[in-house]
Amino acid sequence: MYTQKLHPATQFPDITVKSSSDEVVALADKQEGCDWKMVVVFRGKHCPICTKYLNKLEEFKGRLRELNVDLVAVSGDSKAQLEAHLKDLSISFPIAYGLTQQDMETLGLYISTPRSEKETDHNFAEPALFVLNENNEIHIAEIANAPFVRPDLEQLVSGLEFIRNPDNNYPIRGTYKA
Template identity: 80%
Template sequence: MYTQKMHPATTFPEVKATLQSGETVSLSDKSEGCDWKMVVVYRGKHCPICTKYLNKLEGFTGRLRELNIDVVAVSGDSKEQLEEHLNDLSINFPIAYGLSQSDMEKLGLYISEPRSEKETDHNFAEPALFVLNGDNEIHIAEIANAPFVRPDLEQLVSGLEFIRNPENNYPIRGTFKS
């Protein structure tokens, strides 16, 4: 499968998923008081590395909130799979399910087939992380093809603290076009 990657400084596409409450949300919508958004795509309940990463992310949400950065996590899991996964998660940020395969493709994600029914019952996105600025442009993008590749959260949040400091006037990187 060929994957078309999204480029930095382009507008994040309209992608919706469903919260556990049943509310459908746009992944780029920001909660009150936040002008930036971090969208964390995880593989699903079947992935212990995802569980560990999401639990670790919870410890950084306070610093992200101080930077006016909202957080949402999303997977292609079903509502039932998300509800089961919540037993292993200690998080307070919104988490959504039902990311469609067409939306995975729209986001330029790598998609895997399950190795067996024990793993999961649907194709799923490999990990990705997007940070959207106030104009919903992609300021940071990390798209992986394996569960072992994810941004170090301390380094990421420290970098966002640098970027969000107006004195640094830090641009979106990776925008060169030949």
């Protein structure tokens, strides 16, 4: 198998991509005022489910910001594919392109080959979502092998509200070592 999953409480890898405005973006870097980061990996322009999910995610941007959680979405699409996709998106959070196959493997993502040239012209990552804490440790990871499996955004953001409340002292889960 080509993937090796990233584990909770480990450092998120240093991966850089390009923003829609062609700036180099380190996925783990946080905007000023945010100490946590949500990295959403989407399949690309060819996926209508991704388009719907990203547009829905826009509705939660304010609540994430109140929690000091920065947000970025990224795919393996080219700049031209991202520019074409932006016409179908109603988002104001940063979106990036250029996730390489090596990056996808480093992140432990499931990778698919296109079914035809109509779908896309490159291998692409299946959906994933990572939430990084103030130390860039993976606090939450969701890695799927199909476009139909994604976290419910209301439940996810409500969970982050619970986690971020210091009174709850909620640890990183899934860290058992035999």
